[in-house]
Amino acid sequence: MPSPHNPLQNYLLSALPETVFKRLLPNLELVTLPLGEVLYESGGRLRHVYFPTTSIISLLYVFEDGGSAEIAVVGNEGVLGISLFMGGETTPSRAVVQSAGYGYRLKSSLMKDEFHRAGPLMHLLLRYTQALITQMSQTAVCNRHHSIEQQLCRWLLLSLDRLSSDSLTMTQELIANMLGVRREGVTQAAGKLQRAGLINYGRGRIDVLDRPGLEKAVCECYAVVKLEFDRLLTDFPHSDREQAPFRVGDAPLDSVRSTPAEAMAATQSMTSQVLQASQAQQAPPTSDVSLAKPK
Numbered sequence: 001m002p003s004p005h006n007p008l009q010n011y012l013l014s015a016l017p018e019t020v021f022k023r024l025l026p027n028l029e030l031v032t033l034p035l036g037e038v039l040y041e042s043g044g045r046l047r048h049v050y051f052p053t054t055s056i057i058s059l060l061y062v063f064e065d066g067g068s069a070e071i072a073v074v075g076n077e078g079v080l081g082i083s084l085f086m087g088g089e090t091t092p093s094r095a096v097v098q099s100a101g102y103g104y105r106l107k108s109s110l111m112k113d114e115f116h117r118a119g120p121l122m123h124l125l126l127r128y129t130q131a132l133i134t135q136m137s138q139t140a141v142c143n144r145h146h147s148i149e150q151q152l153c154r155w156l157l158l159s160l161d162r163l164s165s166d167s168l169t170m171t172q173e174l175i176a177n178m179l180g181v182r183r184e185g186v187t188q189a190a191g192k193l194q195r196a197g198l199i200n201y202g203r204g205r206i207d208v209l210d211r212p213g214l215e216k217a218v219c220e221c222y223a224v225v226k227l228e229f230d231r232l233l234t235d236f237p238h239s240d241r242e243q244a245p246f247r248v249g250d251a252p253l254d255s256v257r258s259t260p261a262e263a264m265a266a267t268q269s270m271t272s273q274v275l276q277a278s279q280a281q282q283a284p285p286t287s288d289v290s291l292a293k294p295k
């Protein structure tokens with residue numbers, strides 16, 4: 001029986017030219033990633049980089065009082081461990097498995113060797129890093145300016161895009177930790193989405209019943225992140241493959257923006273506003289402090 005696991009289930013690996021992929025393949029090690037496993041701690045050195053296939057990894061900042069807030073998610077579209085090839089080696093964030101599944105890991109030294117060839121892998125990873133920066137900036141502005149209900153919609157959609165089903169195994173407590181808000185806030189927001197017929201939740205599981213409805217309820221942040229990932233990754237010029245098995249842009253976004261041109265203009269305008277705001281404020285890239293009160 002053929003294995004249900006394949007490194008090509010990760011978009012970045014699938015977008016590499018055949019020659020590069022074949023060079024990496026013997027060193028890609030399949031790993032099980034159970035819920036809650038910490039893949040690296042704040043300030044820790046990375047022995048491996050991870051390419052998730054069916055799992056989702058959350059990058060969190062953990063506050064001194066034990067509370068936390070999610071900075072970004074990494075799933076089958078990406079790679080965990082950008083600090084390794086960016087040259088900084090460590091980050092202040094913690095990486096935790098948010099949705100159990102599988103992935104492939106590669107030894108840090110081998111990743112660096114391939115990156116320093118300055119070929120397609122380097123170009124692809126730089127594009128991915130730019131998309132990840134967009135996700136991080138958008139998480140910061142979303143946490144500051146949008147309601148918990150909108151943040152929950154954004155979080156659900158970003159998670160669903162990285163999974164093959166419409167269900168998430170996740171307690172409200174964990175969602176509160178991800179969003180950096182009180183649990184009651186999540187209960188209230190989830191209740192509202194359930195009454196609107198968009199989701200069904202209970203006993204550590206959330207089923208999305210009406211995805212287009214969720215896309216209507218979400219703030220603009222989801223589209224900004226999604227369109228930037230699509231723009232940077234799905235038309236990667238070095239790929240010699242006919243069709244990648246995964247596209248970040250599979251789900252329709254018509255309900256969020258009326259035309260692709262409008263959506264792109266909105267994305268560019270929003271991104272430049274985010275950059276201007278961060279240059280002007282020098283604010284820490286975490287959530288609204290007044291919201292971050294988990295005990």
Ligand SMILES: [Zn+2]
Nearest residue numbers: 142146219221
């Ligand atoms: Zn938002």
